[in-house]
Amino acid sequence: MMGSLAIWIKGTPISWFVNHYAWVWPTCETLHFIGLTFLIGTVGVLDMRILGIAKELEIAAMHRLIRWGIGGFIINLVTGILFFFGQPDGYIGNIAFYLKMLFVVLAGVNVTIFYLTVYEEVEKLAPGGDAPFAAKVIAAVSLFFWVGVIFFGRMLPFLGNSF
C-alpha cells in the first residue's frame, strides 16, 4: 500500500526524471559511492590522526582536507534525495533507511560536539602531540557512525525487503 506522501512524490518532475531515463539511477549510485570515498576518506584520516595513527601530522593543516569530505557529503545528499524521489516506497517504512538517517544525524551531532568542545584544543596540537581522551572518543564515535551509515545503506534492500 502506498501512502499519500509516496503518491505525491511519484507525481513530481524529479521522480519522473529519475524513473524516465534508465541511466539516472546507476549514475547516481556511482556518484553516491564516489561521494562516500571522499567523505569517509578525508574524515577517516583526520579521525585516525586524532586516535594516534600518523601523530606527526598537524591536525590544523589536515583540516583543509575536510572541505572535500563536505563536497562528498553534498554529492551524497543530492543523489540520496534523487533515490528517495525515484522510489519513495523503497524508503518510506524501511527500517534500514530510518536507521541510516538516524546514523547520519548522530554523525552530525557528533561532529558538532567535536567543534564545540575539543576542536580548539586539538587544532593547537603540535606535530607528534597526543590528542585529549575526549577527542579520541569523538573520533572513534565518528568512525563508528560512518561505518554504521554504510552498513544500513547496504542493508536497504535486505532488512527492509523494499526493493
Added chain:
Amino acid sequence: MMDFLIRVEHSGFSTWVRGSGSVFSYPLILFLHTVGLSMVAGVNTAVDLRILGFAPRVRLAPMEKFYPIMWWGFAINAVTGVILLAASASTIAISGVFWTKMVLILLAVVDLQVIRNRIFRDPLVDKRPVPMNDRLLALLSILLWTGAITAGRLIAYVGAGAAENGITTLFYFKG
C-alpha cells in the same frame, strides 16, 4: 570454462552466499566490500589530495603510515570480492565491465606503489613541493579509483552481469 564457472556458482558455499537469506551471507559481504572500499580508495583519495597540493602544510612523510590501512582495505576487498565473484561466477566472470574494473584496480595499486617509491621515499620529500610529474600520479590515482568504482557499480547494469537484473541496456527509455 563455462562448466567450471557454473560449478563454482552452484557450489554449496556460493549457493549459501547468494540465496541463504541470512544477513550474514550476501548482505554482510557487500557491507564489508564497501568498508574495504572506503579504506583503500577513501584513504588513498585523501593522500592523493594532499599530493596534489590541496592541504599544502600537511607533511607528506608521516602519511606513509596510512599505507597499512589501505592494504588492509585492499585485502578485505580481495577476499570479499572473490566471494562475490564465486556467488555469480557464470555471469560476472564473462562481464567486460568486471574485467575493466579488475584492470583499473591493478593499475591503481601499481600507482600506489609508484607513489610510495617516487614521492614518499624521495629524500627531498617535504623539503620541496611535490614535482608536477609526481602530482600527476596522484591525479591518475583518483581517476583510476573513480573508474574502478564506476565499473564496479555498472557490473549490475551493463553486459553479462546485468542479465540477472533483466536489464539489457542502460540507455533505453522506461517511460
